[in-house]
Amino acid sequence: MINKERHFGDRLSASLRATGTPLCVGIDPHRGLLPALFTDGDPITGLRHFAMNVVEAARGLVPAVKPQAAMFEAFGPQGVGVLAETAQAAKDAGLLVIMDAKRGDIGSTSAAYAQAYLASDAPFYSDALTINPWMGLDTIMPFLEVAEAAGNGLFILVRTSNEGAADLQELPTSDETVYEHLANRLAPLATRMVGESGTSSLGIVAGATVPEQAEHLRATLPHSPFLIPGFGAQGAGPAHATIALGKEAGSFTGGLVNSSRGIIFCDAAQQAQNHEQHQAAMRDAIRTQIALLQTAY
């Protein structure tokens, strides 16, 4: 049952227009990369301060943040508690929360993950969740149903940006690769989840390594928001990163471009002497990346 009061695609569309940028700030508190400012005392307190500082740096500048669940899990159950706090703080700051947990399992287990992240009373607030589709389309349906009812969204891993992504995703079947086959199977589900804005709540992770791939995926999934990983530290330039994001009235409207390390571990942030300097350095890096993406407009 589609929630008509609340629709992730519509919220994303509105936030993209309001902020004028597709930049999504990744919250990836790599244990080994956190500056000393956050590791001198209690590790959980340091993790919390770091994550909250990223939220504050992103406030008002970008449409969304993407917390990386793994980095919080590495701190144990208390770290997972900070993940929930961070997501709630981002929501309270007016940011969309793209929970990057890459979950996926058989039906009843996917339903439990959906309850954890996508339900209206989910303990881990998320506007959308990244989903691993390897186990098949039936394993996506519980996520889709819970997301529809709660007005939340999905980003399904169709084509990731890592080197080894080709191992399975690009295997050639009779007349298309595995990921193209997946995109074709997702198309009717994406259509089912289109909102009033014309944007679907079913998005994909589209780490296309060549422009033709991105354009082909866009043709297959015209209404899906694309989550583009790998801008900045992972390598893609602004023109490449935005190629499949539609342009309209001054904004990219077709999805999000994520950047993590280039913001949260930029040199100035690493050298900050206190929390205020740290936050200001990240805010500067966010502004720089917004300007860089705008050059591709």
Place this chain on the structure above:
Amino acid sequence: MINKERHFGDRLSASLRATGTPLCVGIDPHRGLLPALFTDGDPITGLRHFAMNVVEAARGLVPAVKPQAAMFEAFGPQGVGVLAETAQAAKDAGLLVIMDAKRGDIGSTSAAYAQAYLASDAPFYSDALTINPWMGLDTIMPFLEVAEAAGNGLFILVRTSNEGAADLQELPTSDETVYEHLANRLAPLATRMVGESGTSSLGIVAGATVPEQAEHLRATLPHSPFLIPGFGAQGAGPAHATIALGKEAGSFTGGLVNSSRGIIFCDAAQQAQNHEQHQAAMRDAIRTQIALLQTAY
């Protein structure tokens, strides 16, 4: 660097011989299925009592338990805390812990998940972790390296048992299906992780739906432990479930057959009036399933 003091494949091999059964008890505290005995009061306390009761029921009877992370995450951060407690309690009870979290991500993120579950100081104690390979072989390597150093293991999702598994896993490429291609790619890694017992620390989830698939996977991965889902409630009978598990000196030695609902939600357990009755009912169900699997020997 392989840890020679401690090797998952060797531990599993020894436990299979010591207990004489491949039965693995799934700890899947589905929120909606927990008996009233565990839901009348504080939900986290109920979850803890339920999970600990499963551990106690399994103690001494089977080689391993398989906690399902999703079911704990659905209870929020405190539920994730109970997952860590449950894993530690299972270890203390002499059970191997197969952490069913199906994680997978790009390199540095997989490394964080490996730190959370597979490192020697992991906050979530696990003897082995289930891994989703969709993103490619490079995303498996951080798990493999951490597991090798800590003497832990992996179960990689090669062929799952759900109906939709065929959507991607069975797509035909030029001369094999996608999952067969994956199994072939994993073979050298499995060989690299073979221990003194002849069992590898790199296992696979092998939810083969027809016997030929299981036998073919066994030929490709002769040393890998197979984790067979779906015994009992999900449908496979004992002969089918054990077909690819080698037999030796009275025991199946080639892996684990998981059963969850048929044990933890069996009628007698659901009707138990107190924690002791609940534990005794599950213990009876475990004994029944051990006997049932033995009929296939």
